[in-house]
Amino acid sequence: MVSIFRIFPILALLALAGCFSPSADFPRGEAAYAVMPAADPAATRSSYRIGVLDTLSIRVFQEPELTFDQLQVDAGGSINFPLIGEVEAAGQTPIELSRNLERGLGKRFIRNPQVVVGVVQSAAQRVIVEGSVTEPGVYEIAGSSSLLESIARAKGVTRVAVLDEVIVLRTVNGQPMGAVFDLQAIREGKAPDPEILGGDRIVVGFDLLKGAYRDLLQAAPLFNVFRAL
Known part of the structure; x- marks a missing residue:
């Protein structure tokens, strides 16, 4: 017989996995904006920046x-x-x-x-949006964009997204760089909206524990913990 108590170790492991952060080594807060600043409101957003293979x-x-x-x-x-x-x-x-x-x-x-x-x-003015978004993919931008605009192109985040774990990856002078931004704070106007450039890659974090509970609910006929198998 399989009881609900046999599910507890699985949920415990998922909870521990949910604590893992692949962005632990990337700068956050003010340090993130020092690496990838917000767009200058005084500058023209239409200033196109030349890309590789243009x-x-x-x-x-x-x-x-x-x-x-x-x-x-x-x-x-x-x-x-x-x-x-x-x-x-x-x-x-x-x-x-x-x-x-x-x-x-x-x-x-x-x-x-x-x-x-x-x-x-133009051959290089594209950004990759992946992770916990509704429609992951490659999206074209005109010169530059912002993090909110780029997420909107991917039809927004999913219900299991971790809004303070949005990673932007960029190559500067041949060196890979990354920074972590709080999407919720940006939405509420509490933090600037960072500028996104062609070639950037955006990864929206995924809450493993929320996802696990969601999958358990969706798979209820298979994992019915209230009855013996």
């Missing part, structure tokens, strides 16, 4: 040999430009890259170079 157009005034209708950013985030060599492009706005190219060309005997950079095709 296709650019680069025009240098009165220099046809230095003008390209299409030039792709490589997997390392750089472009190889004549007279200058390798130039970091990923993470910069088109205007910022234009200014960097002008400075580089100015050192190569081109007087007062005028450079215009455009984005022909």
Whole structure:
């Protein structure tokens, strides 16, 4: 016979598992915002930041040999430009890259170079939203987004989500970084809404104990603890 008392050890183990936090080593609170700050309200959200494998157009005034209708950013985030060599492009706005190219060309005997950079095709402005959300997946963003907006794209969190365990993962200068945010505090206006960039990965925590109880209730015909098997 199987009684309710045989279920207790299982629930106890699940309770212990529910205490495990994969985000234990990531910064929280103010330290999290130091790593991944909120969007600057004074800045324009439409400032597109170039991503890996984006296709650019680069025009240098009165220099046809230095003008390209299409030039792709490589997997390392750089472009190889004549007279200058390798130039970091990923993470910069088109205007910022234009200014960097002008400075580089100015050192190569081109007087007062005028450079215009455009984005022909975007390849990297996507974020991954996974974990305890209604519709996990890959979502496109226009330049940048916010954590609340990104969660909304995934149709919100599930009933077993841990709202103070929302992890944002990002690669900065080739180095993986992570930070933990409190989604409930952000919703209530008690904490800033961090900026989300193309290439970010968002993981919403899952309460194992809540999930276990939910699964037990859904599987009641199979795990009926009030009757002998």
